[in-house]
Amino acid sequence: MAGLFRISEAVSIAFHGMGLLAVRGARMSGHEIANAICVSEAHLLKVFQRLARAGLVHSTRGPGGGFEITEDPRAVTLFRVYEAIEGTAECGVCLLGTTTCPFGRCIFGGETERMEKEFLDYLHRVTLADLSAKDEGGTNA
């Protein structure tokens, strides 16, 4: 049940919701989105609230309202979505903070840093358009 990456349910909801919006290409209400991805509507709403504040989606109130992606999905990286929810993701030098270490240098010797960077690069590279492209049998970076 673990999951080695620090992906909260909130981020997962953001990825899935944004991906869905990108595929549909049309405005959807929070209720619709939550139903489509089988997730708590309350939580999804809160997540999209943050996405809206970050400017990644535009929200419209009232009947017929909902959320729509503001930019071209090809221009929106997963990293921006992640950042909107979790705040800035720095991949530090070490797994622990940079507090004084009993070892001269980091005992992980930069290996973990490299792997973190790899994940970060992935988030930077993949866009919402890539996600929807996957659904059409296409390939992906």
Next chain:
Amino acid sequence: MAGLFRISEAVSIAFHGMGLLAVRGARMSGHEIANAICVSEAHLLKVFQRLARAGLVHSTRGPGGGFEITEDPRAVTLFRVYEAIEGTAECGVCLLGTTTCPFGRCIFGGETERMEKEFLDYLHRVTLADLSAKDEGGTNA
């Protein structure tokens, strides 16, 4: 301040503490270890309690007591330390659970799974002895 990997402070303490014990090769009290790695003594004690229960260290009470590694450091992988603290670390198929997904297949297309596996492999590969070996030739506290 983020850190992409789900490494709690507890695990970080376990890695550093065990690494230190491996380097020293001698019994150390919780107080000593905590001071050496600049970390809450209360928390370290709690962490080592779990390591003791998992059989990774042997604890001795009373004056002169403390903790010592039970096995050859070359035989103890970081994964076993991680597992002793966090419980079994499964790297699931997707970042979200396996609940119904709006997309036909996982939108991450196995990339994230591969990266999780890579990290897991790293934890399986590196032993406490490797950590101390890194220290040879470097400065140490």
Next chain:
DNA sequence: CATATTCAGGAATTATGGTACCTTTATTCC
């Protein structure tokens, strides 16, 4: 045997993340 030292275990506290509920805005239909 008294006493100091050190870990064990659980209780209390704090922090985080998720949920429920009420408020505001906008549309639609009389």
Next chain:
DNA sequence: GGAATAAAGGTACCATAATTCCTGAATATG
């Protein structure tokens, strides 16, 4: 125009996990 309804915004609450604190038990020492 006003009432009713649909939808997002915001706040307060709750659950769970992480951390600290406190008391007790074991062991060495004089």
